[in-house]
Amino acid sequence: DTGVSQDPRHKITKRGQNVTFRCDPISEHNRLYWYRQTLGQGPEFLTYFQNEAQLEKSRLLSDRFSAERPKGSFSTLEIQRTEQGDSAMYLCASSQDSARFVEQYFGPGTRLTVT
Amino acid sequence: GENVEQHPSTLSVQEGDSAVIKCTYSDSASNYFPWYKQELGKRPQLIIDIRSNVGEKKDQRIAVTLNKTAKHFSLHITETQPEDSAVYFCAASLGDTGRRALTFGSGTRLQVQP
Numbered sequence: 001d002t003g004v005s006q007d008p009r010h011k012i013t014k015r016g017q018n019v020t021f022r023c024d025p026i027s028e029h030n031r032l033y034w035y036r037q038t039l040g041q042g043p044e045f046l047t048y049f050q051n052e053a054q055l056e057k058s059r060l061l062s063d064r065f066s067a068e069r070p071k072g073s074f075s076t077l078e079i080q081r082t083e084q085g086d087s088a089m090y091l092c093a094s095s096q097d098s099a100r101f102v103e104q105y106f107g108p109g110t111r112l113t114v115t
Numbered sequence: 116g117e118n119v120e121q122h123p124s125t126l127s128v129q130e131g132d133s134a135v136i137k138c139t140y141s142d143s144a145s146n147y148f149p150w151y152k153q154e155l156g157k158r159p160q161l162i163i164d165i166r167s168n169v170g171e172k173k174d175q176r177i178a179v180t181l182n183k184t185a186k187h188f189s190l191h192i193t194e195t196q197p198e199d200s201a202v203y204f205c206a207a208s209l210g211d212t213g214r215r216a217l218t219f220g221s222g223t224r225l226q227v228q229p
Contacts, residue, residue, distance in 0.1 A: 004158075031214060042121075042204045042219030043159065056216055059116075091158070095214060101166075102213040103149075106158040 002026060004094050004107035012113045013082055020078045021110045025094030032075050033093040033104060034067055036060070043091055049075060050097070082114045117142040119207050121220025128195050129228050136223045138205035139187040145218075146211040148181060148188045151204045153222075159204060163190070166211040195227045 005024045013019050025032050030051050035043035046065065047057045051072035061067075064082075069075040079086055089109040095102040118141040128134050140148075149164035165172045165179045165188065172179050176195075181188040192199055202224050206217040 033216070035217075040222070042119075042206070042222050043217070045216040045218065048216060058216070097214070100212060103161050103164075104213065104217065106151075106160070108158050 004092055004105055006090075006092050006107040006110050008110055009108060010111045010113075012115065015082055015084060015114055017082055018078065018080045019082060019112065020076055021090055021112075022074055022076050023092030023094075023107060024074045025092070026096075026105055029094035029096045029105075030072065031095040031097060031102070031104075032069055033095075034075070034077050035091040035093065035106075037089040037091055037109070038087075046077075079112075082112075084114050087112055087114045117145055117207055117209075117218040119205060119218050119220040121205050121223060123223060124221065125224045125226070127226045127228060130195060130197060132195055134192045134195055134199070134225055134227075136190045136203055136205070136225075137187060138189070138207075138220050139185075140207040140218075141186065142207070142209070143183075143186065144209050145207040147208040147213050147215075148179070149206050149208075149213065149217065150177075150179060150190050151206065151219075152201045153204065154201045162203075164213070168211070192225075195225075197227050197229050200225060200227045 033048040034046040037043045049069040092107040093104040146167035151159035153159045178191045205220045
């Protein structure tokens, strides 16, 4: 499968614990995006990278959230001191800069449940 | 920031009928408007998009129209089939390349009755 991959696919954690998710973009895609989707809603933008540079962060991204893409390939999203409101599907997407017009390709998501 | 409103939230049609989903956006600087289809338990997939220099775009049974003056855009699906059943999301983005953050609507659950 050469699409965007995410790991783990499911995560159950207790409130107050830290969690980390990983996203591997499509090979040679230099842009990587994180979105969050709650049940019955559309994805909400969190942040995105061009190579290793974090270019934009949503106001939704509180201090407890941090994302990295240290070598411009895979990315991690960490949530510290999880709260029940963090329960959601965390989607990663990637796109390639080489064309003028690009498409964001989504991964399967990591479903987080905070108990 | 950008705000995208989508309606209806649910839509049920008979196989072979047409379906129309409408979205409005708030930021006049938005110039890229993709539509994604999300089947149950699967990832969102782009089905069609339109940029602000175009008023209408068609791809087989699906078409999208854009009215920049009124800040609304619509998805039209003709000759619906049961496999069209899914949740459809509209989105808007600054610039016209698709590289920027997408702001999504809340989705329309389309059910095509055989």
